[in-house]
Amino acid sequence: MSSWESNVRRVEPYVPGEQPKDKNIIKLNTNENPYPPSPKAAEVMKAFETDRMKLYPDPDSTVLVDALAERYGVKPSQVFVGVGSDDVLSMAFMTFFNSDKPVLFPDITYSFYDVWAEVYRIPYKQIPLDENLHINPSDYKTENGGIIFPNPNAPTGVLESVEMIEEIVKANPQSVVIIDEAYIDFGGESCLPLVEKYENLLVVQTFSKSRSMAGMRIGFAIGNEKLIKFMNDVKFSVNSYTMNPVTQLCGAQSVKDEEYFRKTVNMIIDTREKTKKRLSALGFTFPDSMSNFIFASHKTKPAGEIFEELKKRKIFVRYWNKPRINNSLRITVGTPEEMDCLIKALEEITT
Ligand code: PMP
Numbered sequence: 001m002s003s004w005e006s007n008v009r010r011v012e013p014y015v016p017g018e019q020p021k022d023k024n025i026i027k028l029n030t031n032e033n034p035y036p037p038s039p040k041a042a043e044v045m046k047a048f049e050t051d052r053m054k055l056y057p058d059p060d061s062t063v064l065v066d067a068l069a070e071r072y073g074v075k076p077s078q079v080f081v082g083v084g085s086d087d088v089l090s091m092a093f094m095t096f097f098n099s100d101k102p103v104l105f106p107d108i109t110y111s112f113y114d115v116w117a118e119v120y121r122i123p124y125k126q127i128p129l130d131e132n133l134h135i136n137p138s139d140y141k142t143e144n145g146g147i148i149f150p151n152p153n154a155p156t157g158v159l160e161s162v163e164m165i166e167e168i169v170k171a172n173p174q175s176v177v178i179i180d181e182a183y184i185d186f187g188g189e190s191c192l193p194l195v196e197k198y199e200n201l202l203v204v205q206t207f208s209k210s211r212s213m214a215g216m217r218i219g220f221a222i223g224n225e226k227l228i229k230f231m232n233d234v235k236f237s238v239n240s241y242t243m244n245p246v247t248q249l250c251g252a253q254s255v256k257d258e259e260y261f262r263k264t265v266n267m268i269i270d271t272r273e274k275t276k277k278r279l280s281a282l283g284f285t286f287p288d289s290m291s292n293f294i295f296a297s298h299k300t301k302p303a304g305e306i307f308e309e310l311k312k313r314k315i316f317v318r319y320w321n322k323p324r325i326n327n328s329l330r331i332t333v334g335t336p337e338e339m340d341c342l343i344k345a346l347e348e349i350t351t
Contacts, residue, residue, distance in 0.1 A: 014115040017318055026341055028332040029316040031154075031183075031293050033212035035264045035335075038257035041213070041250040048246050057248060059240040067252040068220055072192060077225045080232060081251075083242050085182055085206035085219030089148075090116055092202060092221060095234045096176035097122045099145030106135060108324055110154045110180065133158050133287050140168045147172060150180040152188055155318070155330040157289025159188045166191070169198045176227065178202045183291035185210035185265050186272070192222060199224040209292055210265050211254050218243070218251045268292050272333045278343045282350055286328075293332045295325075301350050303327045309349040315342055 017030035036042070061081045069076040082088035093116040097103045102125040105113045109126075117124040127139045133156045140147055147168060152159040169177045181203055184190045192203050202223040208214035221231065235242065254261070272289065279286065279296055286296040297303060307319040307329055318330040331342065 009119070011115065011119045014112045018316060020316065022314070025314040025316055026334065026338050027316050028334050028338065028342065029318045029330075030214070031209055031291075031330075031332045032214045033209060033264065033268070033292070034333075034338060035212055035267065037212040037216075037250070038254045038260045040253040040257045040260070044249045044253045045246060048249065052245055055245075056241050057243060057245040059236070059242075061243050061248045063252040064218070064220075064243070064248045064255075067255040068222075071255045071258075072222055074195070074222055075225065078195070078222055078228055080221040080223075080228045080235075081243060082219050082221075082235070084208060084214075084217040085180065085204050086112060087217070087242065088204050088219040088221050089113075089178070089180065091231055091235055091238075092176075092178055092204065093117065093120055093122060093148075094238075095231050096178070096202070096227075097146040099123075099175070101143050101145035103146040103148065104140055104142075104144045105148050106153065108133065108153070108156060110150050110182075111320075113148060129153075129156075135160055135164070137164050137167045137171075141171045144172065144175055146175045146178070148178040148180065150182055151191070152183045152186075152289070152291045154183065154291070155293070155320070155325065155328075156287050156295050157183070157291040157293055158287045159290035162189050162191045162194070166194055166198075169194065169201045173200055176200050176202055178204060181205045183209055183293075185261075186292050187269055187290040195223050199226060202227055207251060207254060211261060212264065213250070213254060216247050216250055218247060268333050271336050271339055274336075275331075275333060275339050275343075278339070279346075282343070282346055284346075293330050295328050295330050297328045298350055303329045306346070306349055310342075310345055313345045315345055 064081050065076045065079045068079045082091060102123040103117060104125050104127055107126040107128045130136050165179060177200055179191055181190055195201050195203060202221050204221045207218035275294060283299040284296040286294050298306060303319055307317060310317055
């Protein structure tokens with residue numbers, strides 16, 4: 001090994017879902033929204049004065065922060081925005097998880113959490129979900145350096161109650177509790193109102209799922225002013241100009257288009273509920289999902305085989321060959337037409 005190599009920060013990187021170049025596929029593998037973003041966001045994009053490219057963007061992303069503050073009924077000083085919620089979560093790990101005690105999160109959860117913990121050298125402990133894939137709040141009443149989990153969880157889709165989350169936040173005044181609500185808009189109850197009551201709660205959401213803007217990279221956190229100030233201090237110590245001006249404007253317009261947001265979210269919820277019934281009829285079981293995906297196992301056919309067979313038919317879903325989840329497929333809810341193709345393919349594969 002060359003001498004400089006011993007000083008390299010070595011990490012096992014997060015593996016994102018495949019983004020195939022072939023446009024001719026049914027893409028149900030990364031929980032994107034099948035519908036286009038708000039037409040109001042698209043209009044802003046078209047009207048953007050390209051001369052503005054020569055200037056740095058607003059480092060505070062004021063238009064977007066203000067639009068989010070209004071939509072969620074908080075002060076702008078309670079909102080932090082970042083380049084996708086991955087950026088927001090990564091900043092939050094760096095800002096709040098600086099203890100010698102372990103950060104706690106479930107064993108089956110978003111697979112980026114352990115990667116951030118490793119890259120930032122944060123001790124962590126993965127706590128097994130119960131047999132119904134739920135969180136047991138008493139597991140989170142031990143000494144810790146922070147707590148994070150998604151609600152609904154990923155990749156299971158299982159929703160926890162706001163009461164249970166409050167119990168955990170209340171029991172841990174010594175640490176920051178981060179609730180990653182990437183999928184909350186698909187039928188769950190947000191714990192956002194709790195940020196007024198608990199200064200150690202940070203709620204993170206994204207425009208990538210319910211707002212059809214995964215490619216624009218917008219995520220945000222809402223919490224107590226003090227938490228947000230600490231996050232901004234870290235952000236401005238790493239890179240102040242994170243979000244480009246087109247994204248800031250498109251994001252703000254999307255937030256203001258409540259009607260379109262509700263309409264598209266409801267279409268996905270409707271398709272999800274119909275897909276649940278059709279999958280059950282084919283012999284699949286799954287925890288009840290409140291997200292825009294279903295985490296399904298077949299009663300006889302192994303998930304790995306179904307995954308390969310679907311791929312041959314140009315239908316991409318997500319599969320992890322990992323303990324406890326290696327017999328399940330995470331299937332994103334697409335359009336009704338995409339679900340028809342999926343169900344037809346699954347009929348062929350499983351019967
Ligand atoms: N949290 C969870 C639970 C997710 O599944 C994802 C999507 N990969 C993210 C956060 C990050 O999404 P984004 O960076 O696109 O906002």
